[in-house]
Amino acid sequence: MGELRRPFSKAIAVLRWLVDASHGSYGVREISAAMNAPVTTTHRALNALLQEGLVVKNDSNRYTLSLEAYRLGLALAPKSPWREVCMPFVRRASRETGETAAFSIFDPVRLQRFTAARMESDHAVTIVDRGYWKPLHAGASGLALLSFLDEATQAEVLGMPNISRETTQTIIDPIELRKKMEAVRAKGYAVTRGQLIAGVVGIGAPVFHPDGRLLGSMYVSIPEQRFAERREDPIAASLLACCSAFTNQLARGWTG
Amino acid sequence: MGELRRPFSKAIAVLRWLVDASHGSYGVREISAAMNAPVTTTHRALNALLQEGLVVKNDSNRYTLSLEAYRLGLALAPKSPWREVCMPFVRRASRETGETAAFSIFDPVRLQRFTAARMESDHAVTIVDRGYWKPLHAGASGLALLSFLDEATQAEVLGMPNISRETTQTIIDPIELRKKMEAVRAKGYAVTRGQLIAGVVGIGAPVFHPDGRLLGSMYVSIPEQRFAERREDPIAASLLACCSAFTNQLARGWTG
DNA sequence: TTGAAGTGTTTCTTTTAGTGGAACGAATGG
DNA sequence: CCATTCGTTCCACTAAAAGAAACACTTCAA
Numbered sequence: 001m002g003e004l005r006r007p008f009s010k011a012i013a014v015l016r017w018l019v020d021a022s023h024g025s026y027g028v029r030e031i032s033a034a035m036n037a038p039v040t041t042t043h044r045a046l047n048a049l050l051q052e053g054l055v056v057k058n059d060s061n062r063y064t065l066s067l068e069a070y071r072l073g074l075a076l077a078p079k080s081p082w083r084e085v086c087m088p089f090v091r092r093a094s095r096e097t098g099e100t101a102a103f104s105i106f107d108p109v110r111l112q113r114f115t116a117a118r119m120e121s122d123h124a125v126t127i128v129d130r131g132y133w134k135p136l137h138a139g140a141s142g143l144a145l146l147s148f149l150d151e152a153t154q155a156e157v158l159g160m161p162n163i164s165r166e167t168t169q170t171i172i173d174p175i176e177l178r179k180k181m182e183a184v185r186a187k188g189y190a191v192t193r194g195q196l197i198a199g200v201v202g203i204g205a206p207v208f209h210p211d212g213r214l215l216g217s218m219y220v221s222i223p224e225q226r227f228a229e230r231r232e233d234p235i236a237a238s239l240l241a242c243c244s245a246f247t248n249q250l251a252r253g254w255t256g
Numbered sequence: 257m258g259e260l261r262r263p264f265s266k267a268i269a270v271l272r273w274l275v276d277a278s279h280g281s282y283g284v285r286e287i288s289a290a291m292n293a294p295v296t297t298t299h300r301a302l303n304a305l306l307q308e309g310l311v312v313k314n315d316s317n318r319y320t321l322s323l324e325a326y327r328l329g330l331a332l333a334p335k336s337p338w339r340e341v342c343m344p345f346v347r348r349a350s351r352e353t354g355e356t357a358a359f360s361i362f363d364p365v366r367l368q369r370f371t372a373a374r375m376e377s378d379h380a381v382t383i384v385d386r387g388y389w390k391p392l393h394a395g396a397s398g399l400a401l402l403s404f405l406d407e408a409t410q411a412e413v414l415g416m417p418n419i420s421r422e423t424t425q426t427i428i429d430p431i432e433l434r435k436k437m438e439a440v441r442a443k444g445y446a447v448t449r450g451q452l453i454a455g456v457v458g459i460g461a462p463v464f465h466p467d468g469r470l471l472g473s474m475y476v477s478i479p480e481q482r483f484a485e486r487r488e489d490p491i492a493a494s495l496l497a498c499c500s501a502f503t504n505q506l507a508r509g510w511t512g
Numbered sequence: 513t514t515g516a517a518g519t520g521t522t523t524c525t526t527t528t529a530g531t532g533g534a535a536c537g538a539a540t541g542g
Numbered sequence: 543c544c545a546t547t548c549g550t551t552c553c554a555c556t557a558a559a560a561g562a563a564a565c566a567c568t569t570c571a572a
Binding site: 004005006007010037038039040041044060 | 529530531532533539
Binding site: 513514515516517518519520521522523524525526527528529530531532533534535536537538539540541542 | 543544545546547548549550551552553554555556557558559560561562563564565566567568569570571572
């Protein structure tokens with residue numbers, strides 16, 4: 001009856017869930033359900049986290065991330081090798097386009113991306129998202145990455161089980177996706193409408209490491225109402241300039 | 257010969273060490289030494305972390321924090337319930353005093369503090385520190401907390417084994433410390449010179465939760481050369497105003 | 513060229529503590 | 543007041559964590 005035993009994995013899964021999904025306190029059974037694990041195991045994992053001071057239990061026996069957990073986050077965030085390097089370029093892109101600009105990091109292991117830095121525009125209406133891992137097949141930022149990967153990796157991504165329909169505009173057919181990717185490569189950047197968030201136009205371009213490997217993508221998000229066709233060219237030009245400036249800076253001394 | 261078995265604890269210790277002490281890559285034996293644990297155990301812990309994607313192993317078999325680890329930090333930091341609440345007051349204190357202002361959170365379990373938010377002054381010379389847990393017996397921020405704790409807790413702190421001499425100015429004699437604390441209580445804030453960092457004057461005042469318990473302290477750090485005696489009063493006044501404004505804001509609806 | 517001293521990793525037996533279904537006692541609520 | 547939740551404890555079972563030692567590999571000096 002003995003199932004696979006990986007206490008560390010279980011506890012980290014709980015921690016990760018609390019970090020990603022959370023803002024508040026949760027009961028054992030609630031967490032257990034999310035983990036898809038027996039209550040006892042989750043309870044034990046929570047106790048381990050409790051002992052390490054990463055979660056706290058309040059008066060009504062519900063669990064929350066602890067101050068120490070937040071401290072670790074606060075200590076880690078500024079050390080992130082990415083933020084400091086990409087922030088100037090994100091700022092520049094936002095200033096030049098007048099819209100919300102951001103930089104997505106590509107993870108060659110997960111074959112996913114996440115937004116590492118973002119600069120909101122001054123407009124009252126801006127786009128918010130929550131900075132978790134995102135797929136490559138949907139949205140300008142993802143497609144700007146996917147389209148410039150090598151053939152083998154592209155095939156791997158297209159074959160992944162989580163080619164999900166994020167919105168009604170998401171392309172999930174491999175053939176159509178390949179066609180779209182071809183168009184992206186031809187232009188040098190990706191333009192999508194509401195593929196990831198309904199009502200949002202995205203323009204994204206790849207950022208390469210000087211050694212040639214794909215690092216991430218810079219992108220701009222614009223509410224559909226505010227976007228006009230004629231804005232595409234100048235925005236894309238500005239974005240591409242930022243991307244190559246980024247690569248150049250990396251070339252001038254940074255051993256990533 | 258079987259020692260205590262706590263795989264989760266070991267792995268978290270390694271992770272924490274990497275987060276706190278690190279900016280770079282480390283070998284197994286190096287980490288093992290820092291952990292004060294057998295190489296094998298550390299190796300296993302690293303493998304667990306590796307499997308969870310929290311660390312990565314580079315070509316020369318050295319270990320570093322992974323992108324995913326940084327992502328967790330980036331995801332966690334902005335969610336910190338502290339930053340968003342205290343940031344406005346830190347900004348105000350910095351603006352009013354013209355110096356670097358910060359807010360320290362008091363942890364009633366660890367009986368330590370750490371800096372949750374900081375606003376640098378515009379001067380060329382500013383104070384930097386690294387945001388880990390700090391003791392209460394040294395520096396204005398710590399003393400502003402220690403002095404306003406209840407008698408029993410104070411005794412516990414003074415009896416702790418880590419009453420360390422941070423600089424030559426640190427007071428470590430319990431009797432002298434009590435005298436200093438008495439003075440702090442009388443004034444309502446703490447002024448220290450170089451107790452934590454040589455050449456830095458600190459002025460700190462306690463922040464209370466509306467329900468009366470001690471939350472943290474706001475403090476200002478000034479390079480000694482730039483500090484004049486006559487500046488103490490206005491800075492302290494500004495600080496105390498910020499602190500009570502903070503408490504008032506908490507009273508107006510925040511269920512900390 | 514050799515070998516001493518590093519490194520990270522694997523092997524191995526012992527034994528602890530993780531596993532999870534079931535039972536428990538305290539809240540909660542219709 | 544019983545039914546249903548909750549978090550927690552109990553328990554036999556056994557997988558995996560422990561850690562000394564051997565291993566494979568690189569480095570570097572003699």
